[in-house]
Amino acid sequence: MIFSYILKLDAEDRLYEEITDRKKLFKTLEDKLSDYNISCSGAKMDLVFFDDAISHIIRISRILR
Numbered sequence: 001m002i003f004s005y006i007l008k009l010d011a012e013d014r015l016y017e018e019i020t021d022r023k024k025l026f027k028t029l030e031d032k033l034s035d036y037n038i039s040c041s042g043a044k045m046d047l048v049f050f051d052d053a054i055s056h057i058i059r060i061s062r063i064l065r
Contacts, residue, residue, distance in 0.1 A: 004058045
């Protein structure tokens with residue numbers, strides 16, 4: 001079970017929700033990575049989103065929030 005607000009980053013009410021659609025989560029993370037790579041002026045960041053990496057990203061985003 002994964003709970004996060006990462007799918008609603010653009011919404012005003014960022015409430016935690018259970019993420020049941022892993023494809024949507026993967027697509028959201030890829031979109032955010034693409035946005036970052038477009039906006040950065042340095043070297044591009046190439047990440048591989050496997051299950052453990054996604055879990056760590058979710059935890060890190062929760063801690064930073």
